[in-house]
Amino acid sequence: xxxxxxxxxxxxxxxxxxxxxxxxxxxxxxxxxxxxxxxxxxxxxxxxxxxxxxxxxxxxxxxxxxxxxxxxxxxxxxxxxxxxxxxxxxxxxxxxxxxxxxxxxxxxxxxxxxxxxxxxxxxxxxxxxxxxxxxxxxxxxxxxxxxxxxxxxxxxxxxxxxxxxxxxxxxxxxxxxxxxxxxxxxxxxxxxxxxxxxxxxxxxxxxxxxxxxxxxxxxxxxxxxxxxxxxxxxxxxxxxxxxxxxxxxxxxxxx
Ligand code: ADP
Ligand code: MG
Numbered sequence: 001x002x003x004x005x006x007x008x009x010x011x012x013x014x015x016x017x018x019x020x021x022x023x024x025x026x027x028x029x030x031x032x033x034x035x036x037x038x039x040x041x042x043x044x045x046x047x048x049x050x051x052x053x054x055x056x057x058x059x060x061x062x063x064x065x066x067x068x069x070x071x072x073x074x075x076x077x078x079x080x081x082x083x084x085x086x087x088x089x090x091x092x093x094x095x096x097x098x099x100x101x102x103x104x105x106x107x108x109x110x111x112x113x114x115x116x117x118x119x120x121x122x123x124x125x126x127x128x129x130x131x132x133x134x135x136x137x138x139x140x141x142x143x144x145x146x147x148x149x150x151x152x153x154x155x156x157x158x159x160x161x162x163x164x165x166x167x168x169x170x171x172x173x174x175x176x177x178x179x180x181x182x183x184x185x186x187x188x189x190x191x192x193x194x195x196x197x198x199x200x201x202x203x204x205x206x207x208x209x210x211x212x213x214x215x216x217x218x219x220x221x222x223x224x225x226x227x228x229x230x231x232x233x234x235x236x237x238x239x240x241x242x243x244x245x246x247x248x249x250x251x252x253x254x255x
Pocket of ligand 2: 109112113114167168198
């Protein structure tokens with residue numbers, strides 16, 4: 001078989017990463033006197049690794065996850081209220097397989113978004129479908145098809161993805177209709193997929209987020225907490241760590 005024919009076959013089989021390299025790989029293999037088996041293994045490995053890399057890159061882009069938030073750049077020494085072992089055990093993504101939820105509570109700047117997003121990255125690397133929204137973005141997405149009941153919106157990422165991260169619950173109070181939409185979202189995901197939620201408000205305050213609607217709040221909490229891992233993230237804001245000297249002697253509970 002000529003090189004040209006091999007290249008055509010590679011194109012048909014979508015061996016697109018190794019296709020432009022194949023002539024060079026042949027040359028190297030013959031120089032190194034590699035066996036047929038070794039050569040074939042090299043081509044397959046290169047192709048598989050490159051495909052995996054581009055799958056992860058594409059999924060990361062589609063997920064909407066904020067960039068640069070990974071577990072390997074999270075400083076656990078700065079954040080002693082979160083135990084690395086516990087996060088590492090979440091990073092296996094067993095919780096996604098079990099359709100369990102993760103809830104991160106804490107004041108602004110302590111790393112809630114970072115941890116949630118970093119677990120989202122892990123999940124993508126392990127092959128799970130992931131999307132990230134702020135509460136505001138999620139509600140906007142849902143309102144694009146208000147006429148279609150959520151149960152019939154199976155094509156939508158916030159319903160069907162294995163993991164959905166909803167960030168910043170509590171920065172704004174929701175109106176009654178948005179509270180209802182949020183309940184629909186939680187309900188659609190209940191026992192079907194994992195949800196990670198971050199909030200700057202404690203559970204006791206959630207009723208004030210949800211239009212003072214006690215029934216809706218209870219229904220949301222009931223479903224979310226049915227199978228949940230809770231993380232109370234505390235301490236100082238990482239954002240303000242370089243300004244520590246400005247706060248000497250100042251009460252800084254709210255930063
Ligand atoms: P929160 O969501 O709790 O308000 P973020 O996760 O957005 O806080 O953190 C604020 C900024 O500080 C982000 O840029 C984040 O990457 C960074 N950050 C927070 N905590 C840590 C940490 N322990 N190690 C490294 N970076 C951190
Ligand atoms: Mg945040």
